[in-house]
Amino acid sequence: MSDAAMKENMEKLEDFIQKHKNQKGALIPILHEAQELFGYIPEEVQKRIAEVLHIPAAEIFGVATFYSRFTLTPRGKHTISVCLGTACYVKNSKGVLERLEEELNVKTGGTTADGKFTLEATRCLGCCGLAPVMMIGEDVYGKLVPDDIPDIVKKY
Amino acid sequence: MEMYRSHVMICRGTGCTSSNSEQIAKNFEEEIKKHGLEKEVVVERTGCFGLCALGPVVIIYPEASFYSMVKPEDVEEIVKEHLVKGRIVKRLLYAESVEENRLKALEEVDFFKKQVRVALRNCGIINPENIDEYIAFDGYKALEKVLTKMTPAEVIDTVKRSGLRGRGGAGFPTGMKWEFASKSVNDQKYVLCNADEGDPGAFMDRSVLEGDPHSILEAMTIAGYAIGASQGYIYCRAEYPIAVKRLGIAIGQARLYGLLGDNIMGTGFKFDIELRLGAGAFVCGEETALIASVEGQRGMPRPRPPFPANKGLFAKPTILNNVETYANIPVIFNKGPEWFASMGTEKSKGTKVFALGGKISNTGLVEIPMGTSLREVIYEIGGGCPNGKKFKAVQTGGPSGGCIPEEHLDSPIDYESLAALGSIIGSGGMIVMDEDNCMVDIARFFMDFIVDESCGKCTPCREGTKRMLEILERITEGKGEEGDLDKLESLAKNIKNAALCGLGQTAPNPVLSTIRYFRDEYEAHIKDKKCPAGVCKELLNYFIIADKCKGCGICAKNCPQQCISGQPKTPYTIDSSKCIKCGVCMQKCPFKAIIRK
Numbered sequence: 001m002s003d004a005a006m007k008e009n010m011e012k013l014e015d016f017i018q019k020h021k022n023q024k025g026a027l028i029p030i031l032h033e034a035q036e037l038f039g040y041i042p043e044e045v046q047k048r049i050a051e052v053l054h055i056p057a058a059e060i061f062g063v064a065t066f067y068s069r070f071t072l073t074p075r076g077k078h079t080i081s082v083c084l085g086t087a088c089y090v091k092n093s094k095g096v097l098e099r100l101e102e103e104l105n106v107k108t109g110g111t112t113a114d115g116k117f118t119l120e121a122t123r124c125l126g127c128c129g130l131a132p133v134m135m136i137g138e139d140v141y142g143k144l145v146p147d148d149i150p151d152i153v154k155k156y
Numbered sequence: 157m158e159m160y161r162s163h164v165m166i167c168r169g170t171g172c173t174s175s176n177s178e179q180i181a182k183n184f185e186e187e188i189k190k191h192g193l194e195k196e197v198v199v200e201r202t203g204c205f206g207l208c209a210l211g212p213v214v215i216i217y218p219e220a221s222f223y224s225m226v227k228p229e230d231v232e233e234i235v236k237e238h239l240v241k242g243r244i245v246k247r248l249l250y251a252e253s254v255e256e257n258r259l260k261a262l263e264e265v266d267f268f269k270k271q272v273r274v275a276l277r278n279c280g281i282i283n284p285e286n287i288d289e290y291i292a293f294d295g296y297k298a299l300e301k302v303l304t305k306m307t308p309a310e311v312i313d314t315v316k317r318s319g320l321r322g323r324g325g326a327g328f329p330t331g332m333k334w335e336f337a338s339k340s341v342n343d344q345k346y347v348l349c350n351a352d353e354g355d356p357g358a359f360m361d362r363s364v365l366e367g368d369p370h371s372i373l374e375a376m377t378i379a380g381y382a383i384g385a386s387q388g389y390i391y392c393r394a395e396y397p398i399a400v401k402r403l404g405i406a407i408g409q410a411r412l413y414g415l416l417g418d419n420i421m422g423t424g425f426k427f428d429i430e431l432r433l434g435a436g437a438f439v440c441g442e443e444t445a446l447i448a449s450v451e452g453q454r455g456m457p458r459p460r461p462p463f464p465a466n467k468g469l470f471a472k473p474t475i476l477n478n479v480e481t482y483a484n485i486p487v488i489f490n491k492g493p494e495w496f497a498s499m500g501t502e503k504s505k506g507t508k509v510f511a512l513g514g515k516i517s518n519t520g521l522v523e524i525p526m527g528t529s530l531r532e533v534i535y536e537i538g539g540g541c542p543n544g545k546k547f548k549a550v551q552t553g554g555p556s557g558g559c560i561p562e563e564h565l566d567s568p569i570d571y572e573s574l575a576a577l578g579s580i581i582g583s584g585g586m587i588v589m590d591e592d593n594c595m596v597d598i599a600r601f602f603m604d605f606i607v608d609e610s611c612g613k614c615t616p617c618r619e620g621t622k623r624m625l626e627i628l629e630r631i632t633e634g635k636g637e638e639g640d641l642d643k644l645e646s647l648a649k650n651i652k653n654a655a656l657c658g659l660g661q662t663a664p665n666p667v668l669s670t671i672r673y674f675r676d677e678y679e680a681h682i683k684d685k686k687c688p689a690g691v692c693k694e695l696l697n698y699f700i701i702a703d704k705c706k707g708c709g710i711c712a713k714n715c716p717q718q719c720i721s722g723q724p725k726t727p728y729t730i731d732s733s734k735c736i737k738c739g740v741c742m743q744k745c746p747f748k749a750i751i752r753k
Contacts, residue, residue: 024451024452024470025432025450025451025452026452027452027453028432028433028435028449028452029432029433031435032394032433032435062454063452063453063454066437066454066455066611067434067435067436067437067455068435068436068437069394069434069435069436070435084356085356085357086356086357086513086514086551086554086585086587086601086602087356087357087513087514087519087587089356089601090514090515090587090589090593090598091514091515122395123354123356123438123605124354124355124356124357124358124359125170125395126170126353126359126362126395126396127170127171127174127208127359128171128208128357128359128511128513128514128519129171129208129209129211129513129519129520130171130174130175130208130211131513131514131519133174140174140175142174142175
């Protein structure tokens with residue numbers, strides 16, 4: 001992220017924090033906004049939230065690391081989420097995930113060396129009718145077999 | 157409201173949206189305009205019809221033609237033939253719905269025949285983004301009755317008489333929960349809705365939120381009146397963007413119509429609802445953890461008592477119900493508690509929504525009266541296992557539930573019967589497994605989930621589940637030892653007795669139920685080092701079938717271990733002692749001559 005973009009996002013977040021700081025239980029909505037704006041939750045953002053909400057930074061770190069939706073490191077350009085919910089699992093979504101690891105040469109949870117993809121396993125996307133399912137960004141791919149993977153990845 | 161001669165209902169639930177139903181809706185609008193039919197035909201984006209396996213689904217009324225697996229390019233033909241000329245496009249109809257050239261009513265189709273849609277009553281019928289459509293289907297009528305004609309005590313009594321029990325898993329009587337909170341004296345109380353549907357394979361709450369969000373708002377307002385609360389929160393999974401968006405729209409519309417806010421329907425009753433997003437923690441489905449999360453903390457449970465009814469959100473009396481529980485409330489007031497209690501069994505009243513998934517033909521959402529047998533749901537509604545495979549087990553209740561084998565399929569579905577079988581109704585996920593699924597691997601899968609999602613606060617759950625997972629991993633890797641099953645059972649017993657919250661107390665269920673019903677499969681792994689279903693990689697060996705092998709040598713060329721040898725044009729062989737079981741040879745063989753067993 002460029003410095004200018006960083007600054008702009010900081011300002012946007014500041015507006016959001018100011019608007020919500022007096023609301024009860026504002027921390028999690030603010031972290032959601034930060035994750036959305038930056039793609040992760042940088043340390044300086046955690047410190048700023050701590051200052052305004054008068055919550056120790058350690059506590060904010062604790063909350064941010066508790067929930068799987070929040071990340072502390074930048075992500076790849078596209079996030080690939082392979083569903084490992086039960087319905088997908090019994091239909092071999094593990095095979096799909098393994099094929100992606102092989103194809104992208106990255107472990108689950110990691111980001112490719114070129115910063116293009118972050119590969120994740122997720123628990124149930126709620127479209128079990130399409131099992132096994134994965135999402136790349138907002139695009140949903142259903143009824144997958146491992147051999148579909150190379151062609152799909154090429155599209156990005 | 158405008159009158160139209162035809163209604164094109166397009167499913168915008170998650171399953172159908174994922175297979176492009178928004179594009180289909182746009183194409184319909186475009187084609188309808190092209191033919192100048194905008195004043196005669198209306199396109200409605202609705203919630204889930206239930207039969208997700210056949211998505212995207214389009215139903216055209218008044219004929220109720222059920223078009224399945226529609227593609228955007230099919231739309232032109234449907235508009236030209238069906239809407240312009242009145243000729244139904246037979247090739248796209250759901251085959252089950254056609255009988256001797258006659259279109260069956262939806263209620264006659266096997267999938268729908270046994271269903272009774274109470275919680276799902278409006279899903280697929282109304283446009284969830286339009287409050288007027290909800291009102292046209294008796295929406296907010298129950299709230300009006302409650303606010304103008306009933307006292308809070310009468311409201312609670314009605315819910316109690318209906319026999320409604322919590323649909324989130326534990327099955328606690330809803331009316332009693334409300335009564336506890338109403339008796340708790342305080343200046344501020346809260347109404348919470350648990351929309352953090354975390355069970356993998358369960359998507360009924362998602363469908364209600366997406367297909368009928370106003371029913372939740374109406375029910376929460378009724379609950380607020382009953383216990384004397386003025387503020388509600390809906391805690392919804394952030395992974396459900398469509399549900400979040402529609403809830404937001406619904407709250408806005410309700411405020412505009414004076415159905416939420418300071419003076420609801422001019423009665424002076426004050427109630428408002430705020431939406432909070434979960435952030436991906438399964439344990440937040442537990443009530444005290446959910447409360448901690450709404451307060452902005454790590455979502456960790458705390459010991460009870462004090463129960464939330466006395467000391468809940470921000471230390472004030474709070475009730476927390478699940479989405480599906482709320483969805484039943486307005487109907488109970490409109491049709492009467494006796495009507496509701498007339499469905500179901502002695503201790504489990506009403507209906508329950510199940511999400512059918514896994515190895516089953518009709519994947520989707522079904523709502524059936526309590527007491528229906530598992531067999532009816534799986535075979536008559538669900539159509540059984542596809543591809544002629546043999547049914548092995550059905551998993552109910554997600555990571556807190558168990559696997560139920562064939563011999564118990566005639567059991568009625570109610571809270572007590574499933575508990576007696578070592579499982580639970582839970583939130584309503586129902587995953588069918590066939591002969592190709594290894595039950596030890598399934599137990600390992602759920603334990604892996606639990607270890608991942610355990611919050612770490614209490615030792616039995618944090619450490620105990622980890623030890624159970626290690627044993628299960630060893631067994632699936634062929635390193636199982638005599639006595640492992642005893643160790644698993646004793647750990648399970650201790651975790652069940654000592655864990656702090658529902659997550660830990662039920663975590664051993666998938667393991668216990670698979671040991672109970674599939675002990676021979678565990679023993680095959682431990683003693684014979686074999687995986688009968690052919691799933692556990694380390695226990696499998698690859699073989700070349702001599703009759704099928706043409707001796708092309710492609711397998712040998714691709715083998716990373718160089719453990720395949722042979723002469724061209726004669727059958728090759730695999731040296732099992734060097735094989736790392738990567739499966740490349742099987743993938744590459746053009747003659748399907750390599751098997752794994």
